[in-house]
Structures are given as structure tokens and as C-alpha cells.
Amino acid sequence: MKKLLLFAVLFVVITAFTRIMQDIPAGEDAKGTKSYDQYEKPKTCAACHTDIYMQWTQSMMSQAYTHHWDEIEYFDLAVAHAEKDPALKPVADGCNGCHTPMAYLAGDVPPPRPHENSRANESVSCDVCHTIKGFKGDTPFNFSYMSSPGRVKYGGKEGRKSPYHDTEYNDLFTKAEYCANCHNEKDPYGIWVKATHLEWLEGPYSKQGVACHQCHMPKARGKSAKMAEEDMVAQHLFHGAHDNGKVAGTVEIRMHPDQREVEQYGQVTIQVQLFNGKTGHKFPTGSVEDRILWLHVTAIDENGTEYHLPVDKKGFEGEEYTIAADVLAYQDMGIPKGIENFAGVQRDGVPYGDRIFRMPYFDPQGRMTIMQWNTKSLGVDYRIGPRETKIETYTWTLPDDLPPGRVTFKAELNYQKLVKPVADFLGVPEDESEIIPVNTGTTWIEVYE
Numbered sequence: 001m002k003k004l005l006l007f008a009v010l011f012v013v014i015t016a017f018t019r020i021m022q023d024i025p026a027g028e029d030a031k032g033t034k035s036y037d038q039y040e041k042p043k044t045c046a047a048c049h050t051d052i053y054m055q056w057t058q059s060m061m062s063q064a065y066t067h068h069w070d071e072i073e074y075f076d077l078a079v080a081h082a083e084k085d086p087a088l089k090p091v092a093d094g095c096n097g098c099h100t101p102m103a104y105l106a107g108d109v110p111p112p113r114p115h116e117n118s119r120a121n122e123s124v125s126c127d128v129c130h131t132i133k134g135f136k137g138d139t140p141f142n143f144s145y146m147s148s149p150g151r152v153k154y155g156g157k158e159g160r161k162s163p164y165h166d167t168e169y170n171d172l173f174t175k176a177e178y179c180a181n182c183h184n185e186k187d188p189y190g191i192w193v194k195a196t197h198l199e200w201l202e203g204p205y206s207k208q209g210v211a212c213h214q215c216h217m218p219k220a221r222g223k224s225a226k227m228a229e230e231d232m233v234a235q236h237l238f239h240g241a242h243d244n245g246k247v248a249g250t251v252e253i254r255m256h257p258d259q260r261e262v263e264q265y266g267q268v269t270i271q272v273q274l275f276n277g278k279t280g281h282k283f284p285t286g287s288v289e290d291r292i293l294w295l296h297v298t299a300i301d302e303n304g305t306e307y308h309l310p311v312d313k314k315g316f317e318g319e320e321y322t323i324a325a326d327v328l329a330y331q332d333m334g335i336p337k338g339i340e341n342f343a344g345v346q347r348d349g350v351p352y353g354d355r356i357f358r359m360p361y362f363d364p365q366g367r368m369t370i371m372q373w374n375t376k377s378l379g380v381d382y383r384i385g386p387r388e389t390k391i392e393t394y395t396w397t398l399p400d401d402l403p404p405g406r407v408t409f410k411a412e413l414n415y416q417k418l419v420k421p422v423a424d425f426l427g428v429p430e431d432e433s434e435i436i437p438v439n440t441g442t443t444w445i446e447v448y449e
């Protein structure tokens, strides 16, 4: 009898629990189900979690709504596109599900512009992240998190005591799936336009249990709150493409010629090995439609004359998108910008003939796009995977007037967060299209008469 009662109680508790979990709406169903007042301001947390707060204010997630390029792409392209094509309204609203979750949950979409200083500016805030209770579905994507604001702050540690709030251990906080809620994105055409977590899942780091946290929130000895005991504390760095030091050295470069001594008027082939020893996902990842990673190879002779070497073609399908050329693209920006028959802008904005490590996104007309919500198909994936090594070759017929002596070859791998011609066209401030050096390599030959 006692056993039966216990089972009955357990049954009630379990069904109630699953009901609570199911009752928390996620994704598009969550729009307008909460209010701003239910979430605390980051400044409140700063009083005790000072270091974590200061770290977070320097991360991109604290600026996910206010950052200039986000404001430009959201208002000038996404919202404007949805005004022309009302079917896109839920998609444009959805930007906020990841960039300013509180505004989305409060149904305040589009939110006031950043200069109006509304609470939407808090972006991906402390309380947004620490009131995530779970997620809906098997694979988290498109703001599939379940938000449960209140006294309880969820975290990745057990038995923490705070004078200000309750704490609850939630193992999701230690897992890559947690980040996947916003770092995987599927567009209206069913295309994975952001897949950082999926890339991680198929790569070597997931197999070794190295979650996103180990590289983006590394633990260090310190105090997580002013009154806390010393412990290994998760640093809220979230450093990525906007931290030049994080990008630097992501790929290591070695190179060699097929022969050291080359006869005048002869030919030499330079091989370049590029090893991605640093990212847990592909490089580039995330906003792949915006980013450009390219290899520039030059030769300098005895007299200091410089020659640019174009990469040898490999012959794979879609390779034309991976070699810089004089072509126009991104014509679909004409729709939101209200320019009829827009010719587009330069596709690459880097020296012609350089190898580009990228995956092109195509609009419904098959033209390259940076509007990820307007992506109907993806092109060849020629990015560098985690721990992958790619080899590029450069066959060079020595110019007739090349003097005998040493020729030094240099390979420079550079990164840009936003393709420069697009940045210039949209008026995005320079820092978004600055050239970030990733690494260099060098080798030489001796030319004899």
C-alpha cells in the first residue's frame, strides 16, 4: 500500500514536472509571452559578479543588438526586406530571438533603435542566459531555448549559495547544446545558415568532450562573486572574430618548393600546408556569408621586385567561388535597398587569383548573397575544418628578366569579418572590414644561370 502511494506521488510529480517543462514556450511560440520586467538588469548582477560583468560588457554578446553592423543589417536589410515581402515578417522578428531575446520574448519587435536606449540594448544578457531552463527539440537551433525568468539562476555548478538569488544546477550549462540554441540557424528555405554547433558535432572536439566553453569560457582560479570562495571560475570571455588575438594563429602555415635550385627561365611549384589547430568548428564559422579568409602568395627576387602568384586550380565543382575574381555579386541587396536591377558589388574585394576559404550562400536566383535569410542553397564548402590540413600549390614560370640569386616566397593568410565591397556599399564602419592577419609562411629558391 505504502509503495503504491509512493508511486502515485512520484507519478504526479513527474507529470507535473514534464508539464512545467512543456509549458515553457520556445522558438517562435515564445514571442510575446514575457515582459521586460521579468528579467533583471546586468548592472544588478555586477554588484557581486564584478569581474564576470566587466568581461561580458567587452564581449560581442553584450552588443548583439547595439553593434553598428547588426543595426545596419537588421534595419536596412532584414526589416526593409520584410516590408517589401510580408511573408518575411516572422523571419525579421526572429533576428531578435537570438540578438535581443528579451525584446523578442516581450513581443517588442522591431525593438526601438539602439540610440533610444531601451532595454532591448541589453542584448544577450546575464539574466537571459541564466534563466534558460532547457530547450525544445532534439537539435537546438533558432532560439529554441526555454526561458524561465525568476529568483532561480541556473548554472553549471552544484550547491552554490547566494544571498541574493536561488541557484540551481542545470547540466545543460556545461554542454555545447546550450550555445547551439543561438549558434545554429535554419532559414525559411530550410538551409542551415549557421551551424557552428553542428560543425563541432561532426569534428574531433565533440568526440573528446571539449565543449565550446573550454575555448570561449575557459576556467581560471578566482572568485565568481565578491563573497564567494576561490574556485575554478568560468571566464565570460566569449572571444571570437572580433578579437584579433583569437583569430591570430588559428591556421599554421608551412611551405616548400619542389626544388631548391631552379634554372633561369625554369618553373617551380610551391606547396603550402595550412593546418587549423585552433578552432573547434570550421574556420570561418557562424556568419559564414559575411566572412572571407584568403591566402595571398608573393615572390620577391634579389632586386626586391615583387610578383603575385595566383593559386593553381584543383578542378573541383564550384571552385570558381574559391578563387578571387573580377565579378559582381550580392544583387539581392537591391530588394531591401529599393534599387531596381541592382548590378551588385564586387564579390571578393581581395587580389584576383588568391585562394578563398569559404562556403558561398546563394539566393533563390542563384547569386551569391550575404542575406542569410534569403539563402536557398549553399555552394562548395571550402572552409578549413577543425584539425584539418589543406594543401594549395602555386606553379610559377620564372619571368624572363628574373635575376639569378635568391627568390623568397611569402604566404599571408588574412581574415575579414565582412567582405569589403559590401561593407563600403552599406556604410558599415571600417573595423568590420579591417584586414586581420591570421598567419604567414615563407620559403625560398636559388635561381642559377
Ligand code: HEC
Pocket: 040, 041, 042, 044, 045, 046, 047, 048, 049, 126, 127, 130, 153, 154, 155, 156, 157, 158, 159, 160, 161, 162, 163, 164, 165, 167, 168, 169, 224, 225, 227, 228, 229, 231
Ligand atoms: C548580492 C550578491 C549577488 C548578486 C546581486 C547576484 N549574485 Fe549570483 N551569486 C552570488 C554568490 C555569492 C554566488 C555563489 C558563488 C559561489 O559560491 O561560487 C552566486 C552564484 C551565481 C551563479 C552560479 C550558479 C551555479 O549553480 O553555478 C549564477 C549563474 C549567478 N549567481 C547569476 C547571477 C545573475 C544572473 C545575477 C543578476 C541577475 C546575480 N547572480 C546577482 C551573489 C550574487
Ligand code: HEC
Pocket: 042, 045, 046, 049, 052, 053, 054, 056, 061, 124, 125, 126, 127, 129, 130, 155, 156, 157, 173, 174, 178, 213, 217, 224, 225, 231, 232, 233, 234, 236
Ligand atoms: C551566453 C550566455 C551567458 C551569458 C550572457 C552570461 N553567462 Fe554566466 N555562465 C554561462 C554558462 C554557460 C556558465 C557555465 C560555464 C561552465 O560551467 O563551464 C556560466 C557561469 C556563470 C557563473 C558561475 C561561474 C563559475 O564557474 O563559478 C556565474 C556566477 C555567472 N555565470 C554569472 C553571470 C553574470 C553575472 C553574467 C552577466 C554579467 C553572465 N553570467 C552572463 C552563460 C552565460
Ligand code: HEC
Pocket: 060, 061, 063, 064, 065, 067, 070, 097, 098, 099, 101, 124, 128, 129, 178, 179, 180, 181, 182, 183, 212, 213, 216, 217, 238, 239, 240, 241, 242, 243
Ligand atoms: C541567447 C542566444 C545566445 C546564446 C545562448 C549563446 N550565444 Fe553566442 N552569440 C549570440 C549572438 C546573437 C552573437 C552575435 C553577436 C554580434 O552581433 O556580433 C553571439 C556571438 C558569439 C561569439 C562571437 C564573438 C565575436 O567576436 O564575433 C562567440 C565566441 C560566442 N557567441 C560564444 C558563445 C558560447 C560559447 C555560447 C555558449 C556557452 C554562446 N555563445 C551562447 C547569441 C547567443
Ligand code: HEC
Pocket: 176, 179, 180, 183, 196, 197, 200, 205, 210, 211, 212, 213, 214, 215, 216, 239, 240, 241, 242, 246, 247, 250, 278, 279, 280, 281, 282, 283, 284, 285, 286, 287, 291
Ligand atoms: C578548440 C577550441 C574551440 C572550440 C571547442 C570551439 N571554438 Fe569557437 N572559436 C575558436 C577559435 C580559435 C576561434 C577564432 C577563429 C574563428 O573566428 O573561427 C573561434 C571562433 C568562434 C566564433 C566566431 C566566428 C566568427 O567568425 O565570427 C563563434 C561564434 C564561436 N567560435 C562559437 C563556438 C561555439 C558555439 C562552439 C561550440 C559548439 C565553439 N565555438 C567551440 C576555438 C574554439
Ligand code: HEC
Pocket: 067, 069, 070, 073, 074, 078, 091, 092, 094, 095, 096, 097, 098, 099, 141, 142, 143, 181, 182, 183, 184, 185, 186, 240, 241, 285, 286, 287, 288, 290, 373, 417
Ligand atoms: C539562431 C540565432 C540567430 C538568428 C535567428 C539570427 N542571428 Fe545574427 N547572429 C547569430 C550569431 C550566433 C552570430 C555570431 C556568429 C559569428 O560570430 O560568426 C550572429 C551574427 C550576426 C551578424 C554579424 C555580427 C558581426 O558583428 O559580425 C549580423 C549582422 C547578424 N547576425 C544579423 C542578423 C539578422 C539581421 C538576423 C535576422 C534576419 C539574424 N542575425 C538572425 C545568431 C542569430
